Amino acid sequence: MRTAVRILVAVALLLLGAATGIAAVFVHRMPWALALGLVATALTAYALPPGWSTRLPFVLGFVGAVGWLTVPRPEGDYVVSENWQGYTLLGFTMVLLVAGLATLPRPRRRAPVAT
Numbered sequence: 834m835r836t837a838v839r840i841l842v843a844v845a846l847l848l849l850g851a852a853t854g855i856a857a858v859f860v861h862r863m864p865w866a867l868a869l870g871l872v873a874t875a876l877t878a879y880a881l882p883p884g885w886s887t888r889l890p891f892v893l894g895f896v897g898a899v900g901w902l903t904v905p906r907p908e909g910d911y912v913v914s915e916n917w918q919g920y921t922l923l924g925f926t927m928v929l930l931v932a933g934l935a936t937l938p939r940p941r942r943r944a945p946v947a948t
Contacts, residue, residue, distance in 0.1 A: 850894025892933030
């Protein structure tokens with residue numbers, strides 16, 4: 834039961850991170866909205882406890898959504914603009930990814946099983 838809840842929480846946080854990333858991309862051209870989106874994302878990532886099923890899925894959802902929207906569209910243009918707002922969003926995304934990975938808990942060593 835506990836594993837099912839952890840998986841459900843991880844999937845929900847992955848989707849929340851993706852929705853947050855999509856929203857940040859679509860409002861990044863307005864400086865006040867960019868600031869609000871980045872601060873809200875950073876505070877959410879900070880508030881989530883570090884772990885494989887908590888903070889990391891949220892971060893990966895955000896990074897995945899921003900990365901997916903960074904790829905050129907068929908018309909040849911980009912969703913993320915080539916100005917300071919776009920580069921700020923991309924830089925923040927990389928910092929968030931590094932922070933999400935760096936704050937993962939260390940693996941625990943298992944005690945040897947006596948036979």
